[in-house]
Amino acid sequence: MSTVAAAQPVPNTVDPRTARKVTLAGCVGIFAELYDNGIFGFMAGTLAAVFFPGSDNATAVQFVFIGYAVSFFFRPLGGIICGHLGDRIGRQRMLVFVIMLISVATAAIGILPSHASIGVAAPVLLILLRVAQGFSVGGEASGAMSFLAEHAPEGKRGQYTSYAQIASFLSLLTGTLIAAAMTSGLGADRMEAWGWRIPFLLAIPLGITGIYIRKRISDTPNFTRLQEGGGLAKNPLKEAFSSAEHRRAMLLALFIPLMNGSGYYVLFSYMPTFMNTELHFSKVQGLLVTATSLVAISLAIPYMGRLSDRIGRKKVLAGAAIAMAIAGVPCYLLIGTGSVPLAILGACVMAVIFAGHTGVIHILLVELFPTRVRYSAYGLGYNVSAALFGGTAPLLMTYLIDKTGNTNMPAFYAVVTALGTLLAVSRVQDRAHLPLRDA
Incomplete structure (x- = not known):
């Protein structure tokens, strides 16, 4: 390992104006990247009819x-x-690439032929494009959050990175609202005929905006400092696995996000279909x-981010x-209960x-x-x-509810994943009030 590893952490001195500009770039990219989840969550039934006709509704939705x-x-x-590549050539270049990839993949879904036109090739192509989206998002989350944190002023890393999470949920809301408005305005028949394509095609202007903004920003001071000092890792992942400390951290990064399963992917993405x-x-x-x-x-979210800057990540x-x-x-x-006001109360809590x-x-995790x-x-x-x-x-x-008939499965999943996250968090060293390490 490079002798840079012995260097002391350097406090971030990025000026607030630059930090705000970078935060906008990160948020726009996150918005464009995760917009598709809102479409998929709300239009699962429509996509099932377009790509998996002939199956009963529950089975078709499961296929989606x-x-x-x-x-x-x-x-x-x-x-x-x-x-x-992000650890070798820089965060900024990779963030431009991943937003370009997911924008193309999402828009391509909007021009796919239906099952009625090309048969089984239609759902196969749908899944292949989802694979491209998955690959892209895999490079987006850690890249964008590292980018934002490495630019954030000291003492405000939690606040600045939390803004990207707001963007992720606003993108989910936007995708859901667009899909819902079109479903309501066009009706089921026209949505299944051609209307389902439009929300996916809107990824084009979103992607162009994100690419334009990300190409106009510089890389992070942490990466630039390490690059200029000759301290970049030749094989970052191999180096991470060679360190007991990093192996332990990667294991924690696997289990601390458990609540995302019951939160983002059930409470929000799956909830419209579930209800x-x-x-x-x-x-x-x-x-x-x-x-x-x-x-x-x-x-x-921003209140929680700021609170974690004050009292630490672990406590929050x-x-x-x-x-x-x-x-x-x-x-x-x-x-x-079937009551909309009570459902709103439960979901908002x-x-x-x-x-x-x-x-x-x-x-x-950063x-x-x-x-x-x-x-x-x-x-x-x-x-x-x-x-x-x-x-x-x-x-x-969908599988457990179908097999057991118990619609409380999401509630049980929420409890189990919360306890898993709690156990993992208890093993973390809180670094909220320390500068980011370069090596």
Whole structure:
């Protein structure tokens, strides 16, 4: 390992104006990257009819979520390749590449022929494009969060990185609202005929905007400093695996995000489909509940980020995990009453609790690793977690509910994942009040 490893951490002195500009670039990219999840979550039924006709509704929806889940298993590959290049040639170049890739892949879904036109080739192509999306997102999450954290002023890393999480939920809300508005305005027949394409094609202007902004920013001071000092790792992931400290950190990066499975991927992505198919709410009612909870979490996230800057990451994450373990079942019971106001209450309570996880988790993972291996090691641990416990969550929920007839499965999943996160967080050294390490 390079002698740079012995160097002391250097406090970040990026001026606030530059930090704000960089934060905008990170948020726009995150928005464009995750917009597709909102479309997929709300339009699962429409996509099932277009790409898997002839199956009963529950089975067809499961097929759609299989395609959704498959893409997540390519996130670790994206994290490895993009992480290696990001640690070798810079964060900024890779962030331009990944947003370009996912924009093309998402827009390409919008021009796919249907099953009625080309048969089984249609769902195969859909899954292949989801694979490209998964690869891209695998390079986006760890890259964008590392980029933001390495630019953030000292003492405000939690606050600045939390803004990207707001962008992720606003993109989910935007995708959901666009899909819902078109479904309501065009009706089921026209949506299945051609209307489903439009939300995917909107990825083109989103992608162009993100690429333009990201190409106009410079790389992080941490990476530049390491590059100028000759301290870049030749093989970042190999170096990470050769260190007991980094291996332990990657293991923590695998289990700390457990709550994402029951939070982002069930409470938000899967919720509209769950409420419509299992709880018999109308699509509009499901949208209202999901949209309200997305607004609630977007308002709560920056407060959680700032709180973690003050009291530390561990306390905020542990508090969120404990609260979810206690409130998960009661909140899902409120949603299951069939009452829209009670469903909104239950979903919003969980959203605010989950903000304490999603608003803080990424900066904690960034701080686990030094700049030399951060993009690679963080990306691998986090993306393996997303593949195992995140993307599979909607599929797992539809399967378990179908087999057991118990619509409380998402509540049980929320409790189990919260306890898993709590256990993992208890093993972390909190570095909230220390400068980021370069090596």
